Amino acid sequence: MSPKPLTDALQAQGLSVHLGPKTAQNEVLHSVSLNVPAARWTSVVGPNGAGKSTLLKCLAGLLPFQGSVLWDDRPLATWTAKSRASHLAWLGQNQEGAPDLRVWDVVMLGRLPHQGWLSHDSDQDSAEVEQALRATQAWDWRERALGQLSAGERQRVLLARALAVQAAVLLMDEPLANLDPPHQMDWLHLVRSLVAQGRTVVSVLHEIPMALCADELVVMKEGRVVHQGQTADPKTHLALEAVFEDRIQVRSVQGQWVTLAKP
Amino acid sequence: MKAFLIKLSLIKFSLGWRWLLIGLCLVIGLVLIGLCVGSAGFETGLVDPRIVWEIRLPRTLGAWAAGALLGLAGALAQGLFRNPLADPYLLGSASGASLGVALALAAVGVRQAHFWFHLGLTGAAFVGALSAVWLTLVLSRGVAQTLRLLLSGVVVGVVLGAATQGVLWVAPESLQTLQAFILGSTAFVGWSAVWMMLGVGLPCIAVAVLLSKFLDGLSLGDDTAMSLGLRVVPLRWTLLAVLALCTATAVSQTGLIAFVGLAAPHLVRALVKTTHRLGLVLSSLAGGILLLAADILARGLIAPQELPVGILTAVLGGLYLLWLMHQGAMRLETGS
Numbered sequence: 001m002s003p004k005p006l007t008d009a010l011q012a013q014g015l016s017v018h019l020g021p022k023t024a025q026n027e028v029l030h031s032v033s034l035n036v037p038a039a040r041w042t043s044v045v046g047p048n049g050a051g052k053s054t055l056l057k058c059l060a061g062l063l064p065f066q067g068s069v070l071w072d073d074r075p076l077a078t079w080t081a082k083s084r085a086s087h088l089a090w091l092g093q094n095q096e097g098a099p100d101l102r103v104w105d106v107v108m109l110g111r112l113p114h115q116g117w118l119s120h121d122s123d124q125d126s127a128e129v130e131q132a133l134r135a136t137q138a139w140d141w142r143e144r145a146l147g148q149l150s151a152g153e154r155q156r157v158l159l160a161r162a163l164a165v166q167a168a169v170l171l172m173d174e175p176l177a178n179l180d181p182p183h184q185m186d187w188l189h190l191v192r193s194l195v196a197q198g199r200t201v202v203s204v205l206h207e208i209p210m211a212l213c214a215d216e217l218v219v220m221k222e223g224r225v226v227h228q229g230q231t232a233d234p235k236t237h238l239a240l241e242a243v244f245e246d247r248i249q250v251r252s253v254q255g256q257w258v259t260l261a262k263p
Numbered sequence: 264m265k266a267f268l269i270k271l272s273l274i275k276f277s278l279g280w281r282w283l284l285i286g287l288c289l290v291i292g293l294v295l296i297g298l299c300v301g302s303a304g305f306e307t308g309l310v311d312p313r314i315v316w317e318i319r320l321p322r323t324l325g326a327w328a329a330g331a332l333l334g335l336a337g338a339l340a341q342g343l344f345r346n347p348l349a350d351p352y353l354l355g356s357a358s359g360a361s362l363g364v365a366l367a368l369a370a371v372g373v374r375q376a377h378f379w380f381h382l383g384l385t386g387a388a389f390v391g392a393l394s395a396v397w398l399t400l401v402l403s404r405g406v407a408q409t410l411r412l413l414l415s416g417v418v419v420g421v422v423l424g425a426a427t428q429g430v431l432w433v434a435p436e437s438l439q440t441l442q443a444f445i446l447g448s449t450a451f452v453g454w455s456a457v458w459m460m461l462g463v464g465l466p467c468i469a470v471a472v473l474l475s476k477f478l479d480g481l482s483l484g485d486d487t488a489m490s491l492g493l494r495v496v497p498l499r500w501t502l503l504a505v506l507a508l509c510t511a512t513a514v515s516q517t518g519l520i521a522f523v524g525l526a527a528p529h530l531v532r533a534l535v536k537t538t539h540r541l542g543l544v545l546s547s548l549a550g551g552i553l554l555l556a557a558d559i560l561a562r563g564l565i566a567p568q569e570l571p572v573g574i575l576t577a578v579l580g581g582l583y584l585l586w587l588m589h590q591g592a593m594r595l596e597t598g599s
Contacts, residue, residue, distance in 0.1 A: 057486065060490055061489075062486050062489050062490060080492075081489075081492040081493070081494055082492040083492075084492065085490060085491050085492030086492070088490070089490070090486070090487070090490035092484065092486050092487060092490075095483050095484055095487060096484070097345050097482045097483050097484060098479075098482035098483050100532050100536055101479065101482060101536070101538065102536050102537075105479065105537075105538050106483070109479055109480055109483070109487075109491060110491075112476060112480055112491040112492060112493070113491055113492040115476075117473055117474070117476065118473065145536045158483075161483075165491075
């Protein structure tokens with residue numbers, strides 16, 4: 001009996017993005033196609049300037065692009081902004097601002113897609129915010145202003161904000177930035193528990209060993225997807241080594257994939 | 264747990280409302296003091312009711328309303344541009360209003376005591392302020408890019424400022440009247456001005472509060488706001504229109520009052536960490552209190568002479584911001 005094929009949470013076909021006027025020089029994503037399997041963790045990796053963050057923004061519907069992104073077999077553009085926001089949560093890299101908002105209020109922003117303009121925070125909203133704050137160990141700071149936190153603490157609050165959306169798909173751009181190793185491991189356990197609950201996670205990561213813990217790897221270079229495959233697949237490792245110009249090696253150490261710098 | 268959450272929301276509620284109540288009490292107290300301050304300074308004896316009704320009450324309420332408009336506009340500007348140094352005049356409205364007044368003075372000449380003359384100057388300032396904002400929006404090609412919007416505002420401010428100087432060079436007799444406008448004054452605020460400011464201010468604050476969740480979302484950046492389902496461009500247009508209307512109305516009635524729009528939101532943030540829904544209302548209230556208090560001082564300090572209220576707000580507001588900076592309460596995040 002053949003294994004049941006995975007359904008796709010997101011399907012991208014022929015994605016092209018121009019930053020500025022539509023000239024070849026300004027094209028930062030060149031006809032990218034990929035499928036993001038549902039209830040799996042997909043990591044996007046590649047060298048600086050590969051177009052990883054741009055791809056993630058396209059998948060979240062935050063950038064104008066040529067081509068198509070389908071969510072639930074419907075083009076992203078046909079979803080209302082609120083409906084899209086309640087199903088696709090996005091966490092950007094190095095998000096600044098909101099120094100005067102309390103941590104509780106920042107995380108409550110994640111409930112905006114579920115609220116009306118005049119509605120007050122419901123019991124369910126409060127419960128979701130509490131759950132998200134506890135999941136990222138940020139509950140104790142709920143009354144503090146965001147500006148009073150360290151960069152790592154702030155990152156955990158912003159992660160809680162994305163979790164509070166309770167979206168089916170989480171798109172995270174460098175979520176480990178500023179996190180110390182113990183909290184990076186906490187993030188890993190959190191992602192695995194989300195996937196176990198049936199959520200889909202897509203993350204852009206510069207920490208390659210962490211990215212190798214994902215189910216799928218999308219390897220990018222110069223605005224193109226050069227490979228997509230399972231992290232355990234040797235072809236994926238070869239593609240990964242190639243985009244980093246063979247300056248790293250992927251090896252298995254005690255059952256875990258790690259990268260070693262080549263001399 | 265549910266009981267705890269209810270308690271938590273009550274704490275938040277009571278903290279915000281506590282400041283709101285304190286603010287309202289301050290307004291009432293200052294209005295009563297304002298009614299007792301006349302051309303001879305602070306008066307405790309019986310005063311002709313017509314003087315109170317026709318001069319002091321509209322002037323006192325007008326000072327509060329103009330300050331409230333500037334406080335709201337300042338909070339909107341700082342929220343929209345995610346910049347604690349943003350003030351209501353950022354989009355060129357101050358220089359536009361000055362040019363409007365300078366052109367009107369050059370066209371009709373200076374006639375100090377004439378009612379229609381003052382009404383004409385008010386209209387010229389209003390049109391000038393709104394035209395400058397419109398020019399800024401045209402130059403920035405919309406509201407999608409904050410940096411382009413800010414730069415366009417600076418360019419419009421500088422160019423219209425130079426144009427005002429050019430008009431003064433041609434018609435130097437306008438200088439004193441224009442200077443009075445630039446310094447700001449509540450001396451000519453009557454009932455019509457009060458009704459106009461309240462008529463503009465109340466719908467503006469209602470719209471701003473209704474859309475305050477957008478400002479909360481925007482505080483984490485355009486992309487995050489969009490990812491939360493907020494329609495960034497139309498919402499920014501709407502709130503910019505509210506900002507321009509509030510500023511133009513205040514400027515046209517009281518001239519270029521300095522620092523109130525910048526200081527009021529900082530004062531609120533130093534007192535309470537809250538969302539924009541309450542922050543906008545409190546900033547508006549604080550702006551009103553600041554200008555009303557400054558107006559009472561301007562009238563009473565060297566009576567029977569009167570200080571231009573704009574000078575007082577500039578000095579007091581500047582000192583207050585300096586104090587805030589030294590307290591470390593103000594974050595100079597100009598790059599965000």
